[in-house]
Amino acid sequence: MSQAYPQLQLFINGQWLSADGRKSEPVINPLDESTLGQLPHASPADLQAALQAANAAFEGWKRTSPLARSDILRKAASLIRERADHIARCMTLEQGKPVREAKLEVLAAADTYDWYAEEGRRNYGRLVPGKTPTQRIAVHHEPVGVCAAFAPWNFPAITPARKIAGALAAGCTLVLKPAEETPATAQELVRVLHDAGLPAGVLNMVFGVPAEVSGYLLDQPEVAKFSFTGSTAVGKMLASHAAKSMKRATLELGGHAPVIVWKDADINKAADALVAGKFRNAGQVCISPTRFYVHRDVFDSFVSAFVERTKKLKVGNGLDESSQMGPLANPRRIEALTRLIADAQEKGATLHTGGKRMPGKGFFWEPTVISNLPEDAGLMNEEPFGPVALINPIADMDEALKRANRLQYGLAAYAFTQDSAVRQQLSNGVQTGMLGINTLNISMAEAPFGGVKESGWGSECGIEGLQAYCNIKLVSEDQ
Numbered sequence: 465m466s467q468a469y470p471q472l473q474l475f476i477n478g479q480w481l482s483a484d485g486r487k488s489e490p491v492i493n494p495l496d497e498s499t500l501g502q503l504p505h506a507s508p509a510d511l512q513a514a515l516q517a518a519n520a521a522f523e524g525w526k527r528t529s530p531l532a533r534s535d536i537l538r539k540a541a542s543l544i545r546e547r548a549d550h551i552a553r554c555m556t557l558e559q560g561k562p563v564r565e566a567k568l569e570v571l572a573a574a575d576t577y578d579w580y581a582e583e584g585r586r587n588y589g590r591l592v593p594g595k596t597p598t599q600r601i602a603v604h605h606e607p608v609g610v611c612a613a614f615a616p617w618n619f620p621a622i623t624p625a626r627k628i629a630g631a632l633a634a635g636c637t638l639v640l641k642p643a644e645e646t647p648a649t650a651q652e653l654v655r656v657l658h659d660a661g662l663p664a665g666v667l668n669m670v671f672g673v674p675a676e677v678s679g680y681l682l683d684q685p686e687v688a689k690f691s692f693t694g695s696t697a698v699g700k701m702l703a704s705h706a707a708k709s710m711k712r713a714t715l716e717l718g719g720h721a722p723v724i725v726w727k728d729a730d731i732n733k734a735a736d737a738l739v740a741g742k743f744r745n746a747g748q749v750c751i752s753p754t755r756f757y758v759h760r761d762v763f764d765s766f767v768s769a770f771v772e773r774t775k776k777l778k779v780g781n782g783l784d785e786s787s788q789m790g791p792l793a794n795p796r797r798i799e800a801l802t803r804l805i806a807d808a809q810e811k812g813a814t815l816h817t818g819g820k821r822m823p824g825k826g827f828f829w830e831p832t833v834i835s836n837l838p839e840d841a842g843l844m845n846e847e848p849f850g851p852v853a854l855i856n857p858i859a860d861m862d863e864a865l866k867r868a869n870r871l872q873y874g875l876a877a878y879a880f881t882q883d884s885a886v887r888q889q890l891s892n893g894v895q896t897g898m899l900g901i902n903t904l905n906i907s908m909a910e911a912p913f914g915g916v917k918e919s920g921w922g923s924e925c926g927i928e929g930l931q932a933y934c935n936i937k938l939v940s941e942d943q
């Protein structure tokens with residue numbers, strides 16, 4: 465057991481609950497496959513208690529002034545910043561990403577608590593002019609009620625933070641199930657709220673078998689809304705389950721981001737940004753740049769600039785400050801990448817570098833660059849969710865848009881060009897929830913984060929992220 469890794473617990477009705485005879489599962493360090501700790505699973509009675517606590521706390525939290533709610537969230541944000549080194553270390557141990565990346569993510573979680581703390585105070589309704597002199601029409605924003613949230617393992621701080629802060633700022637209560645693979649990071653984000661004075665029951669955290677926990681929570685009439693980040697397949701399953709009782713939903717699902725590198729782009733700048741972006745978190749990122757469509761005039765120079773930089777990446781222990789990429793978070797990605805890369809090679813694609821698991825302990829995969837893939841290769845259709853860049857040439861804008869929009873995914877897209885006409889064509893033509901032009905920075909607390917098509921419903925963050933936890937009530941009054 466690692467010294468820095470905390471004891472894992474459930475958090476129900478303001479109480480921390482340890483294993484105490486509950487079922488549990490080991491949490492594995494992807495660096496060396498050692499066991500970091502044992503994660504207790506919530507029993508059916510625990511799930512019921514968590515839901516009852518959230519339900520009982522709802523009226524009080526709804527009536528708590530937005531200013532008082534804001535104070536707690538802001539205090540929690542400061543505590544996150546104070547504890548950022550510890551939380552980042554926990555994240556690297558359980559998820560594998562370099563500790564420098566982990567710390568940036570933890571600080572982004574603090575920004576998210578701060579953003580919602582402020583935005584919750586500006587949850588304005590509006591007055592609409594009446595149809596007669598005496599009619600008064602008011603639009604109120606009310607918290608939707610008790611919420612359930614399911615967060616994944618690739619961003620163990622920012623994904624729970626968005627769900628927790630959005631719900632709490634709007635006046636909702638929450639039962640959160642973070643990923644079982646990365647529980648300590650989420651636990652520390654819950655702990656700061658407890659330490660900041662959050663009333664018991666407003667936020668509850670459980671772990672277990674994902675399908676059992678979500679199955680239970682989505683069956684309950686008290687749950688008014690759920691939020692899920694993860695794969696499109698699971699998102700569809702949860703949405704259809706929750707549709708039986710018309711629960712509101714925010715779904716942030718898979719992506720397969722196209723990147724258009726136009727002929728006028730600064731190739732070195734584009735390669736610098738895209739290598740950093742592609743191999744961040746070993747590519748296990750829903751908005752990871754994935755399908756590179758490079759104008760044929762600059763295709764060869766872009767491929768060589770990208771491959772040269774990729775070969776220089778330092779892959780290693782995430783706790784080592786000089787590592788630029790850590791291991792994959794779990795062995796499932798190794799199996800998937802082995803299959804997908806073999807398929808691409810069989811279909812005639814060119815492997816420039818990488819392509820296989822690294823020898824020794826841990827779930828390390830070589831940073832990989834592949835070009836000239838046919839559109840029917842699995843990698844061009846299925847989310848790789850790993851450190852694999854796919855580079856194909858394109859001839860013109862029609863081809864760029866046709867290929868970019870080919871898939872049912874529509875989460876993120878990127879472009880590198882200085883040409884304003886090209887930018888406009890891409891802004892209008894790419895079917896996506898988020899488009900980065902000459903930047904990969906599309907994720908921040910102030911702006912909506914979400915996808916279209918099968919990449920999801922609704923947005924987190926921005927004003928939209930708060931509204932996602934609100935009902936709209938119209939009150940029309942007359943004398």
Ligand code: NAD
Pocket residue numbers: 614615616617618643644674675676678679693694695696697698702716717718719749750796847848849
């Ligand atoms: P998966 O589809 O089994 O699980 C994805 C996530 O959903 C995990 O966090 C898991 O705990 C959760 N989950 C699974 N079944 C659930 C259920 N019935 N109820 C509630 N939660 C459930 O796949 P995986 O192997 O963990 O991840 C691989 C794939 O998932 C990737 O290829 C990627 O497409 C997707 N993914 C996307 C994101 C994202 O940020 N959108 C994050 C993680 C994983």
